[in-house]
Amino acid sequence: MAAILLYSTACLRLLLAHRRRWPLLFFLICLFFFLSVSGYFEEFLSAILSVFYFTPSRVSSPRAQTVAIPPFLLSPASACSSPPFLLILVTSAPSHRDRRDAIRQTWGSLSSATASASLTLFMLAVPKSPEERAALMHEAVTHRDIIQTNFTDSYRNLTLKTITGLTWALDKCRGARYVLKTDDDVFVNTVFLTQFLRAESGLQYMGRVHWRVSPYREPDHRHYISPELYAGNYFPPYCSGTGYILSHEAAGLIMEQLRSGPWPTVEDVYVGILARAAGIAPRHVAKIAGSSSVPHNVCCYRTMFTSHGMTPKGMQEAWNMLKAAGDHWCPSGVLFYCKLFSQSVDDGGKGVH
Numbered sequence: 001m002a003a004i005l006l007y008s009t010a011c012l013r014l015l016l017a018h019r020r021r022w023p024l025l026f027f028l029i030c031l032f033f034f035l036s037v038s039g040y041f042e043e044f045l046s047a048i049l050s051v052f053y054f055t056p057s058r059v060s061s062p063r064a065q066t067v068a069i070p071p072f073l074l075s076p077a078s079a080c081s082s083p084p085f086l087l088i089l090v091t092s093a094p095s096h097r098d099r100r101d102a103i104r105q106t107w108g109s110l111s112s113a114t115a116s117a118s119l120t121l122f123m124l125a126v127p128k129s130p131e132e133r134a135a136l137m138h139e140a141v142t143h144r145d146i147i148q149t150n151f152t153d154s155y156r157n158l159t160l161k162t163i164t165g166l167t168w169a170l171d172k173c174r175g176a177r178y179v180l181k182t183d184d185d186v187f188v189n190t191v192f193l194t195q196f197l198r199a200e201s202g203l204q205y206m207g208r209v210h211w212r213v214s215p216y217r218e219p220d221h222r223h224y225i226s227p228e229l230y231a232g233n234y235f236p237p238y239c240s241g242t243g244y245i246l247s248h249e250a251a252g253l254i255m256e257q258l259r260s261g262p263w264p265t266v267e268d269v270y271v272g273i274l275a276r277a278a279g280i281a282p283r284h285v286a287k288i289a290g291s292s293s294v295p296h297n298v299c300c301y302r303t304m305f306t307s308h309g310m311t312p313k314g315m316q317e318a319w320n321m322l323k324a325a326g327d328h329w330c331p332s333g334v335l336f337y338c339k340l341f342s343q344s345v346d347d348g349g350k351g352v353h
């Protein structure tokens with residue numbers, strides 16, 4: 001809020017200096033530009049959204065799940081024996097060992113986990129080749145941070161991966177207040193994120209909201225959704241799969257809406273559809289980058305909760321910068337800067353948009 005004031009007064013002063021007849025109009029344009037770039041405008045819009053949702057008055061423990069999902073092959077449930085505040089579930093592919101290692105050495109490390117009361121686990125299924133299966137088993141024994149479910153690990157099965165991850169969170173990690181679902185090319189500032197979450201309460205479904213996305217109707221598109229699967233012209237607003245947060249109760253209510261498959265292959269869209277059915281409106285959080293990558297700058301990593309499209313090397317650099325910076329001061333308008341210069345990242349087939 002301080003940053004908004006700062007920018008708007010700067011704009012106003014500049015315009016008044018020219019003694020034009022329409023400084024107010026310019027001022028409003030400036031303000032609107034600032035509000036939309038920084039994401040505050042969308043935060044405001046999403047706050048209104050909940051008015052149109054039939055929000056459940058009952059917050060109960062979810063009823064037993066009726067949809068059968070494949071069994072867990074690896075389930076590091078002991079990791080939750082003292083429940084974290086924030087459970088972070090990272091969808092990863094078998095071949096992304098380097099990305100998982102980068103996360104383990106940076107924001108998913110023990111020091112980060114301790115400082116933020118978070119627990120980071122990777123979600124995988126069964127690799128196609130026996131060599132990959134053996135390598136994954138070895139990795140799981142070494143790190144004990146892999147949830148593996150018995151289905152074929154493939155891009156088209158990503159929705160199933162998310163669903164099994166949320167099921168795991170609800171069954172095996174009940175004490176976790178929040179679940180963050182993210183991908184293995186996302187940098188997460190766990191400390192700042194948990195600080196933010198500690199001030200929140202109630203049913204929460206937070207992230208980078210996508211507002212009016214139409215289903216892809218061309219059968220060879222990799223995000224194709226048949227009219228039988230979803231009939232509407234637009235999906236309900238949903239949070240980008242690169243990083244969305246569900247409070248425990250919200251995850252329970254969303255999973256109550258689960259129906260047997262087939263499901264849309266785009267997992268974030270499907271979570272949005274389930275949330276709509278559960279009456280839980282997505283809430284836009286400007287500091288969650290969604291599909292974009294923020295400028296490679298320490299103040300952006302300090303301000304934003306996530307940045308997408310990170311290479312393992314970039315992740316290590318971001319982490320080192322953060323550690324070296326300590327309590328380094330960042331200007332108040334830095335969110336505006338980070339958003340203005342953030343770059344949209346092509347998901348490269350990972351199934352996020």
Ligand SMILES: *[C@@H]1O[C@H](CO)[C@@H](O)[C@H](O)[C@H]1NC(C)=O
Binds near residue numbers: 071150
């Ligand atoms: C996993 O699935 C395969 C093939 O679907 C099956 O043969 C195997 O028994 C399953 N394993 C477990 C532990 O459920």
Ligand SMILES: *[C@@H]1O[C@H](CO)[C@@H](O)[C@H](O)[C@H]1NC(C)=O
Binds near residue numbers: 152153156157
């Ligand atoms: C998804 O997983 C199921 C269960 O293992 C498998 O039968 C199916 O072929 C997988 N889908 C794709 C597209 O790989």
